[in-house]
Amino acid sequence: xxxxxxxxxxxxxxxxxxxxxxxxxxxxxxxxxxxxxxxxxxxxxxxxxxxxxxxxxxxxxxxxxxxxxxxxxxxxxxxxxxxxxxxxxxxxxxxxxxxxxxxxxxxxxxxxxxxxxxxxxxxxxxxxxxxxxxxxxxxxxxxxxxxxxxxxxxxxxxxxxxxxxxxxxxxxxxxxxxxxxxxxxxxxxxxxxxxxxxxxxxxxxxxxxxxxxxxxxxxxxxxxxxxxxxxxxxxxxxxxxxxxxxxxxxxxxxxxxxxxxxxxxxxxxxxxxxxxxxxxxxxxxxxxxxxxxxxxxxxxxxxxxxxxxxxxxxxxxxxxxxxxxxxxxxxxxxxxxxxxxxxxxxxxxxxxxxxxxxxxxxxxxxxxxxxxxxxxxxxxxxxxxxxxxxxxxxxxxxxxxxxxxxxxxxxxxxxxxxxxxxxxxxxxxxxxxxxxxxxxxxxxxxxxxxxxxxxxxxxxxxxxxxxxxxxxxxxxxxxxxxxxxxxxxxxxxxxxxxxxxxxxxxxxxxxxxxxxxxxxxxxxxxxxxxxxxxxxxxxxxxxxxxxxxxxxxxxxxxxxxxxxxxxxxxxxxxxxxxxxxxxxxxxxxxxxxxxxxxxxxxx
Amino acid sequence: xxxxxxxxxxxxxxxxxxxxxxxxxxxxxxxxxxxxxxxxxxxxxxxxxxxxxxxxxxxxxxxxxxxxxxxxxxxxxxxxxxxxxxxxxxxxxxxxxxxxxxxxxxxxxxxxxxxxxxxxxxxxxxxxxxxxxxxxxxxxxxxxxxxxxxxxxxxxxxxxxxxxxxxxxxxxxxxxxxxxxxxxxxxxxxxxxxxxxxxxxxxxxxxxxxxxxxxxxxxxxxxxxxxxxxxxxxxxxxxxxxxxxxxxxxxxxxxxxxxxxxxxxxxxxxxxxxxxxxxxxxxxxxxxxxxxxxxxxxxxxxx
Ligand SMILES: Cc1cc2nc3c(=O)[nH]c(=O)nc-3n(C[C@H](O)[C@H](O)[C@H](O)COP(=O)(O)O)c2cc1C
Ligand code: SF4
Ligand code: SF4
Ligand code: SF4
Ligand code: FES
Ligand code: FES
Numbered sequence: 001x002x003x004x005x006x007x008x009x010x011x012x013x014x015x016x017x018x019x020x021x022x023x024x025x026x027x028x029x030x031x032x033x034x035x036x037x038x039x040x041x042x043x044x045x046x047x048x049x050x051x052x053x054x055x056x057x058x059x060x061x062x063x064x065x066x067x068x069x070x071x072x073x074x075x076x077x078x079x080x081x082x083x084x085x086x087x088x089x090x091x092x093x094x095x096x097x098x099x100x101x102x103x104x105x106x107x108x109x110x111x112x113x114x115x116x117x118x119x120x121x122x123x124x125x126x127x128x129x130x131x132x133x134x135x136x137x138x139x140x141x142x143x144x145x146x147x148x149x150x151x152x153x154x155x156x157x158x159x160x161x162x163x164x165x166x167x168x169x170x171x172x173x174x175x176x177x178x179x180x181x182x183x184x185x186x187x188x189x190x191x192x193x194x195x196x197x198x199x200x201x202x203x204x205x206x207x208x209x210x211x212x213x214x215x216x217x218x219x220x221x222x223x224x225x226x227x228x229x230x231x232x233x234x235x236x237x238x239x240x241x242x243x244x245x246x247x248x249x250x251x252x253x254x255x256x257x258x259x260x261x262x263x264x265x266x267x268x269x270x271x272x273x274x275x276x277x278x279x280x281x282x283x284x285x286x287x288x289x290x291x292x293x294x295x296x297x298x299x300x301x302x303x304x305x306x307x308x309x310x311x312x313x314x315x316x317x318x319x320x321x322x323x324x325x326x327x328x329x330x331x332x333x334x335x336x337x338x339x340x341x342x343x344x345x346x347x348x349x350x351x352x353x354x355x356x357x358x359x360x361x362x363x364x365x366x367x368x369x370x371x372x373x374x375x376x377x378x379x380x381x382x383x384x385x386x387x388x389x390x391x392x393x394x395x396x397x398x399x400x401x402x403x404x405x406x407x408x409x410x411x412x413x414x415x416x417x418x419x420x421x422x423x424x425x426x427x428x429x430x431x432x433x434x435x436x437x438x439x440x441x442x443x444x445x446x447x448x449x450x451x452x453x454x455x456x457x458x459x460x461x462x463x464x465x466x467x468x469x470x471x472x473x474x475x476x477x478x479x480x481x482x483x484x485x486x487x488x489x490x491x492x493x494x495x496x497x498x499x500x501x502x503x504x505x506x507x508x509x510x511x512x513x514x515x516x517x518x519x520x521x522x523x524x525x526x527x528x529x530x531x532x533x534x535x536x537x538x539x540x541x542x543x544x545x546x547x548x549x550x551x552x553x554x555x556x557x558x559x560x561x562x563x564x565x566x567x568x569x570x571x572x573x574x575x576x577x578x579x580x581x582x583x584x585x586x587x588x589x590x591x592x593x594x595x596x597x598x599x600x601x602x603x
Numbered sequence: 604x605x606x607x608x609x610x611x612x613x614x615x616x617x618x619x620x621x622x623x624x625x626x627x628x629x630x631x632x633x634x635x636x637x638x639x640x641x642x643x644x645x646x647x648x649x650x651x652x653x654x655x656x657x658x659x660x661x662x663x664x665x666x667x668x669x670x671x672x673x674x675x676x677x678x679x680x681x682x683x684x685x686x687x688x689x690x691x692x693x694x695x696x697x698x699x700x701x702x703x704x705x706x707x708x709x710x711x712x713x714x715x716x717x718x719x720x721x722x723x724x725x726x727x728x729x730x731x732x733x734x735x736x737x738x739x740x741x742x743x744x745x746x747x748x749x750x751x752x753x754x755x756x757x758x759x760x761x762x763x764x765x766x767x768x769x770x771x772x773x774x775x776x777x778x779x780x781x782x783x784x785x786x787x788x789x790x791x792x793x794x795x796x797x798x799x800x801x802x803x804x805x806x807x808x809x810x811x812x813x814x815x816x817x818x819x820x821x822x823x824x825x826x827x828x829x830x831x832x833x834x835x836x837x838x839x840x841x842x843x844x845x846x847x848x849x850x851x852x853x854x855x856x857x858x859x860x861x862x863x864x865x866x867x868x869x870x871x872x873x874x875x876x877x878x879x880x881x882x883x884x885x886x887x888x889x890x891x892x893x894x895x896x897x898x899x900x901x902x903x904x905x906x
Contacts, residue, residue, distance in 0.1 A: 004790070004814030006805060060806050073789030073814065074805035082794040082803075085740030089806065125741070134741065356740060357796070374793065379649055379669060519744065527740045531773065531793075531800030532650045535688070538695035541751050541798045542722055548747030556723055565721055572691035575664045575684060576652040583663060 006064030006074050014062035017054040021046045022069050040070050042390075044372035048081050049314075049353060056153035057088040072372070083374045083530075085356035086151070086314050093127045094154055095177040097170050098136035098315075100147040102276045102524065103470060103506050103517055104433035105138075108145025116167035121174055131174035137358065137524055138276040139315050142433035142506075143440045149315060152177030159317040195419075195427050196403055197443045200287030205322050208329040211290040217335060219406035223298045224343050226409070231302040232258060235405065237413030239425040244270055244361075244398030245475070245502050246580070247490050251413075253395060256385040257303040260393035267300045267308035267347075268370075268389055268396040272354050272361035274313055275473035276524060277504035280429035281399035283441045285312070285319035288403070289326035293349065295402040297336065298409060300347040303395045308347060311366055313354045324351055358528040362579050363388075363396050365530065376530045377579035400429055400503075420446035424489035432457045434506040435464065444488070451484035453505065464509040468592070472501025474521045475584035477591040478514075497591070515551045515599055518589050522547050525585040536582025539573045543586060553602040563600065566593070610676040625656055625667035625678055634680055637689060637711045639826055640774035641668035644887045645784045648775045653711065655688050656680045664688055686715060693717035698725070698750045699798075701770045704828030704839075708772070723747075728754035728769065735807040737799040751798065757836075760809035763817050763896045765836045766802075770829035773800055777821035777830060785889045790814040791821070819895035823878055823888050832876045834899055835868075845870060853880070856894035861885065863894050874899050 010018070021043060044066065051062040058081045067074045082089050099117055101110045114124070114135060122128045124135050141147035144163020150173040152158045160179030162169070169180045204210040211217070223231045236251025257265055269292065273281040285292060296308050310327075312320050327349055330336040338346045352370055359365045360375040367389045369375040388394020404426060408416045417425040424446035430453055433439045437458025444453055450469070460466050466481045477498040479486070486492050493500050508514065522544035531537045546566055549555050555562045570586035577583045593599050606621045612628050619628045624647070629636050639651040647669040655664035659677040664685065667678075679685065693712045697719035702708050711717075726749035734755055745751060757767040775793065782789050790813045794803035804813040822830040831839075838844040849870045856863040864883045868876040877895050881888030 004788075007812075063805070073792070075789055075792040075794075075803065075814065078803065078805040079792035079794045083739060083796050085738070088738065090736060090738075125738075137740070359796075374796075379666065523742070523744060526797060527742060529797040531795070531797045532648075533652050534650070534692045534695050534772070535652055537773070537798055537800065538699050539691075541745075542695065542698070545722070545745045545747040545750065548745050552747065554748065556721070561721075568687060568691055571684070572688045572695075576655050576688040576692065577663075578649070578652075 003067065003071065003073060005068060006060050008060040008064060010061040010065035011055070013054050014051060014059065014065055017050040017062070018047055018065050018069060021050050041072060041372040042370055044070055044072060044077060044080060045352065045355065045369065048084075048087055049355065052087050052355075053153055053157035054155075056094045057090065057092050059091075070372075080372065080374055083357060084354075087355055093131045095131035095150065095152045095174055097121075097131065097133040097173050098139070098149040098151070099133055099165070099170065100137070100139045100141070100145070101135045101520070102138035102142075103474070103520060104142035104277055104439075105146040106517060106520060107434040107506070107508065107512065110146040113146045113165060113167060113170070117170050120167055120171050129175075131177070133170060133174060137527065138274065138278070140273055140279040140282045140313070142277055142279055142431060145433065145439075148173070148179075150174075150177065150179050159314075161315060161317060194443055195407055196284065196400065196429060197287070197441070199291065200283060203288070205287055205289050206325060208290060208326070208333060216290050217294055219409040220294050220297055220301075220335070221341065223301055223409045224341060224345065228258060228302045228304065231298065231409060234408050234413040235302070238404075238408045238416035239413075239423070240401065240404055240408065240416065241424065241490065242398055243400035243428070243503070245275070245473075247500070250397065250401055253385060253397070254299065254303050257305070257393050257395040260386065262393055264307060264392055265303055265305040266389040266392055266394040267296060267303065267305035268363075268366065268394055269296055269308065269310045269399060269402055270361060270363065270366060270396055271310055271312040271316075271319070271399045272366060273316070273399070273502070274358040274361050275475060275502045275504065276521070277431055277433055277470065277473050277506050278502040279431050280441050280503055282316055282319050283429075284399055284403050285316070285323055289319070289322040290330070291403055291406060292323065292399060293326050293330050293336065295405045296349060297340065297347055298405050299395060299397065299402060301345055305395060306346055306348065308349045309370055309389070310349060310351045311354060311360075311370060312351060313361075314356055320351065320353060327351060358524075359530045359579075359581055362581065365579070366396070367394070374530070376532050377581075379578055421487070421489050421491075423491050428488065428500070428503060430488070430503045430505050432505045432507070434470075435461045435509040435512065436507045437461050447487045447489050447492075449485050449487050450479075450505070453488065454484070454507070460507055460509050462509075464511065466507065467510045467512055468508045468514060468596070470504065470506040470508070470588060472499040473504040474524055474588055475580065476501040476504060476588055478588055478595055479591075480595050513603075514592055514596060515547065515602070518592055518599070519544065519547045519551060521588050522585075525581065529581060529585075533576070533578045533582060535573045535576045536578070536585060539569055539577075539582065540585050542569055543573075543589065547589065550600060550602055559600050566590075608672045608674050610672050610674070610678060612678045613680055619672050623672050625658075625665070625670050625672055625676075626654060628672050628678070629656070629667060629680055636667055636680065637707075637714070638668055639708060639772060640776060642776060642824055642881065644881045645776060645779045645824065648779065651772065651774055652692050653689060655685060657682050657685055690715040690717050694719045694721065696772050698722040699752045700772055700827070701754065702772075702827065704770060704831075705772070705826060707826055722750040724749050725752045725754065726750055728752070728756070731756045732807060734768075734799055734801055735794075735803060737795055739796045739799065742798075753801075758809070759833070761811055761817070761833075763833055764819060764822055765831055765833050766810075767829050767831065767836070768801060770827045771802060772827055773802070774826060776824040776826065777802060780820040780824045780889070785820050785887070786816070786818050788814050788816055788818070790816075817892040817896060818890060819877075819892070820889045822895075823881070823890075832899065834873075834875045838870070838875060849875070856890070858893040858897060863890055865890070865894055865898065867898065
């Protein structure tokens with residue numbers, strides 16, 4: 001392959017940004033955990049981040065330099081850069097203020113905030129005085145709606161996000177390129193049977209010493225005494241199911257990776273949390289980062305993974321900072337790296353950041369993203385346990401899934417399974433937002449009813465009546481007041497045609513009109529589709545158009561025609577899309593239209 | 604030794620070698636499966652979803668072009684579910700893309716009774732390069748009266764071939780042909796995402812500024828006429844493209860000793876298009892600039 005170079009030369013700043021990631025000489029055997037894996041294509045995403053952060057966009061000169069150093073064809077690198085919404089491939093102001101307009105924030109005043117932002121800062125997407133503001137999908141701060149984030153490029157780049165945003169703060173952020181100083185909001189509200197949240201808000205998340213004093217790293221020590229097989233046995237016995245949305249038995253996955261003869265094995269923690277309404281993983285990462293690092297080390301030990309990647313969404317600056325700090329502390333104290341705890345086991349953990357793409361939470365898209373390709377999912381089989389990151393056997397788990405592991409190791413799988421129901425064991429984190437009195441993360445035993453959960457959060461805000469609940473996320477389902485007695489388990493929610501998804505519970509009171517929210521959900525999937533397959537690429541567009549017609553009360557023909565169209569559309573997206581995004585893109589909308597048929601009349 | 608795998612397709616039992624796809628199995632039984640993004644000489648990308656079939660026990664339909672046959676699989680290729688998805692794929696494409704020069708797709712649309720007009724009239728075209736400048740993750744909320752399309756002006760930046768992405772179904776075939784499956788030039792890739800995913804050079808530069816070497820292998824695989832010889836496009840524009848007056852002739856490329864097979868389309872004594880048959884092992888459908896455009900050019904220049 002002869003690379004045709006980009007003729008625009010890079011600026012000194014761009015060369016420096018690329019060098020900061022690749023090193024000046026680009027020696028292929030640098031000590032980072034990844035550098036000797038495959039080629040160096042996987043460094044493309046970090047290099048693009050560096051360019052974006054330094055000069056505010058990925059320019060032809062900067063991209064050309066990245067391509068020259070990494071031997072990536074410019075057209076392909078451009079295809080990657082133009083995939084992510086946090087990268088710009090045309091000049092942009094240095095400061096960009098992102099205002100969340102997603103479900104929870106829309107219920108919490110986002111539209112008024114956007115209107116005020118427009119009045120003060122001009123229309124969204126229009127540069128003014130070196131800054132601009134844009135609308136954003138969920139920023140994972142749904143309990144403090146409306147949320148905002150500011151990104152500033154330059155010598156000391158910055159990303160900061162905050163909740164309960166006011167228009168004055170947006171204006172100040174656009175001017176200063178910084179977020180407001182804010183005392184950290186109480187991250188979580190104590191539930192009934194705290195396991196996962198035990199240390200959150202109690203133990204200093206920046207101190208390894210404090211973590212250890214609070215019982216941290218006892219589980220890793222125990223795991224090493226037990227040996228890999230016994231650890232996997234306990235995890236299997238716990239009946240822990242994945243908390244990332246797909247609800248796959250964790251023990252079975254671990255066993256499958258452990259038994260793969262092909263080496264190396266990779267461990268990946270999916271911390272891309274971008275499902276609208278979801279913020280549980282952020283709370284765990286911000287509040288108890290060492291726990292995740294320890295849990296990953298245990299998983300790596302059990303499934304014989306020498307290397308791991310922690311893939312955190314690009315919109316989580318605080319979680320990223322705390323995890324980076326936790327990783328370096330753990331390395332410095334012999335809890336990560338070579339010969340952990342002097343027992344001959346080595347595990348290298350690296351944090352990688354996403355760049356604004358919900359689809360990169362899908363596991364195969366996540367691998368492609370890490371590898372430096374477009375975040376396009378691929379068909380399964382083969383499954384990641386056989387063919388995963390860099391084509392190797394890969395154990396991929398969600399943050400919350402992994403965070404359950406230390407307790408399982410310490411107390412045994414059976415003790416874990418004592419809480420919850422026979423099929424849905426342990427506690428679960430639920431993300432309450434929207435029209436609820438006390439939004440936040442709640443940890444409850446699986447099997448707690450939806451009603452009890454909502455009561456724990458103080459019920460519907462302002463004592464109003466409940467109209468609907470979005471359960472499981474944008475890819476989940478709407479349920480109504482009649483469903484409040486459903487126990488929150490995989491099996492019971494399935495029985496009523498719903499799903500727990502990523503633990504999202506968004507309340508809509510009787511003043512809320514649902515159609516605008518359905519349109520917003522449809523728009524989200526349209527924006528976040530990777531664009532590979534026809535059912536999803538075009539289907540999500542047609543779905544949004546259909547809802548617009550219903551909402552404008554200008555259907556094509558009579559409503560029954562639109563209903564037939566929607567039925568076909570939804571069936572094709574479910575049946576023929578490559579991945580879960582397209583397969584579930586109509587799920588929430590379909591459930592709402594079914595439950596509230598007057599929506600079809602534009603109500 | 605390659606093992607055999609036995610499966611059932613539409614009630615008929617069939618044995619195929621391990622590694623064969625469900626499409627291979629269906630084809631062996633004489634079942635005509637519609638495909639758009641698949642080609643014998645390209646790695647399956649399974650993106651168009653035209654070829655989906657029902658696999659018993661699977662939650663969703665599966666792409667027959669990519670899914671490997673497994674022992675004991677039971678496949679149905681013509682159920683109502685299959686027909687609905689195939690019809691919808693066609694409706695979705697026809698409601699958003701100009702498919703007027705995509706013969707296979709038009710034939711499938713007829714076979715499956717696609718009614719793309721259900722989604723309303725086509726929306727207006729984008730301005731030149733507007734789609735290329737789209738920032739991912741943002742779009743204007745639609746009114747819904749018209750169906751959004753990929754219509755846009757053609758890209759004409761060289762004398763040899765044109766790119767009319769208003770006809771592009773994003774099947775990835777050209778990208779594969781330009782990349783590892785044939786040419787190894789990587790002049791084009793998919794950029795952007797979602798409905799704004801598009802085939803592009805880096806920063807949408809014109810082909811003369813890109814890595815393109817004008818091998819035309821992308822034209823050879825394009826199923827929609829989005830990539831077209833300029834000679835063909837000019838004749839079509841002038842209303843003079845006339846398939847009734849055309850003959851195709853196979854010949855050997857005169858330029859070097861490799862001996863690539865050329866398939867010449869001739870109209871009014873002029874060579875208007877040069878393709879290479881994919882099933883010929885010398886070329887696998889691939890040529891270089893000389894064979895692809897050298898003969899047309901001579902004929903154009905010589906009148
Ligand atoms: C469109 C899409 C987005 C997803 N996003 C996430 C995510 O942000 N975090 C996550 O853990 N899993 C996500 N998943 C699920 C992952 O593909 C995968 O099932 C999960 O990471 C496995 O971990 P678990 O078994 O611990 O749940 C997503 C799936 C799809 C289809
Ligand atoms: S379903 Fe959507 S997100 Fe998934 S592969 Fe297809 S286009 Fe991409
Ligand atoms: S003509 Fe050849 S080099 Fe140019 S884009 Fe097409 S396949 Fe690639
Ligand atoms: S230009 Fe042709 S070959 Fe390329 S993606 Fe579009 S339709 Fe397919
Ligand atoms: S932060 Fe706005 S909806 Fe989640
Ligand atoms: S032909 Fe199989 S998915 Fe396109």
